[in-house]
Amino acid sequence: MSVTACGPPIAVVLGVSGSGKTTVGKAVAEQLGVPFLEGDDFHPAANIAKMSAGHPLDDADREPWLRALAERIRQSAEAHEGLVIACSALKRAYRDELRSAAGAGLWCLYLALDRATAWDRVSRRTGHFMPAGLVESQFATLEPLQPDEPGTTLDATADLPALLSRVRAAVTRCDGRADS
16 A cells, blocks of 8 residues: 555545546545545435435435445544545535544545536436436535645546646645645
C-alpha cells in the first residue's frame, strides 16, 4: 500500500449525482494504492427502491447508510489502512459523522458541479438507479465543503489527470489543501 508522510489516507469523494465520484474515486484509490468502495453499495434495498421510484432520501433514510459507511471507515482507521469511498456526503453533518469514525484521518474531495451539467450527465447515464429527476433534490440538500473541513474542492468538469495531480499533491501535503 502506498503511504504518504501523513499515513495511509482515508478519503471521501463527495458531490451530487453525476459529479464523477465513482470515476474519480477509483482513480484516486489506484493512484494512492488503497482500496476503493462505492458508497451506493452501502444503501439498504429500501433506499435504492425509493430513489429508483424518483423519491429523494431524507435524513432518516440515510441514517443506516451513514452508519454502515462509518463502520467501514472505523475499521480502516483502526487497522491503519487507507481507503477511498465515493459517496454523496452532501451535508456537513454526514461528513462529520464519517469524520468521527475515522478520527483525524478523514480527508474529503468535493467535486463541484453546476445543476445543468449534473442533470445532463445523470440523464445520459445508463444502468444506475438514480433518475435525473432527483438531481435538484441533491442540490437542495448540498452543503459544500467548508474551509475548516480537511479536504479540497475541485471542478468536477476538469480532466481526470489534472484532478489526480491536484489530489495527489493535497493528500501528500498532510494539510489536505490543494493549491489553487
